[in-house]
Amino acid sequence: MPVLNHHIVAVHNKEKTATFFSELLGLPQPVRMGEFAVLQVSKDTTLDFMNNDGDFDKLHYAFLVTESEFDEIFARIQELKMPYWADPFHNQPDEINTWDDGRGVYFDDPNGHRLEILTRPYGSGGTEAAHPHPLIAPVIDTPQQGIWS
Template identity: 55%
Template sequence: MTVQLNHTIVAAHDKHTSARFLADLLGLQVSPRYGPFIPVAIPNGVTLDYMDQPGSGFAEIASQHYAFLVSEDDFDAIFGRIQAAGLTYWADPAHRIEGEINTNDGGRGVYFDDPNGHVLEILTRPYGSGITR
């Protein structure tokens, strides 16, 4: 049996704005609305389906972590868009090393937050694939 992640639902204060934020930074497209969802398709076939958080106004959204494995060239392009947008970024998921990237496993990685407080990460080498810093 082959098991593959197909999609996950991402809670948002504004699903349209949140989907556009991710798509713009990663250089992807926002897909057409599907039911209550605004999907962003990742090239490996997985979609992140943004959905407005039930409740009134800006109800608390539990922070999730979404990591994207990218090529070195894509890292440069995405990181450039992060910097151009003036986003705060960190070398670590705990947000202790601000304004730096990491070189874990012989690659590069960086963390930043989306408008809902979700922690987003881009990395060029999977965890455990090489040396650590």
């Protein structure tokens, strides 16, 4: 199976943003590699921050973390008085979610990229979870109509 090796992240200040990610997520300090500030986020994967003075797409980065890592990161979010939400659309401020019987929270980086930390992958609790992920719906057992019948 292929493994994501790196992702280039457009930002307004690569050093500041890479350090923000590093300190908030509890990762080693970024290193300079050519025009990039490179942050090792897992054994095989880096985020490579690159300066961009113009407009760029705001992207979503989700980090699967342990329960204790969630506690540590969420404490830093609160300590910095950063806005956070239970949902990706920012409709549930100052809340976390318990989807898949884990915990998750959304927040933004200084460039407007949407970040997420979660303790259970999407759908891992299935429909049997006390708090199933909203994207996971129970299968409705009804006769199929259309081209397959």
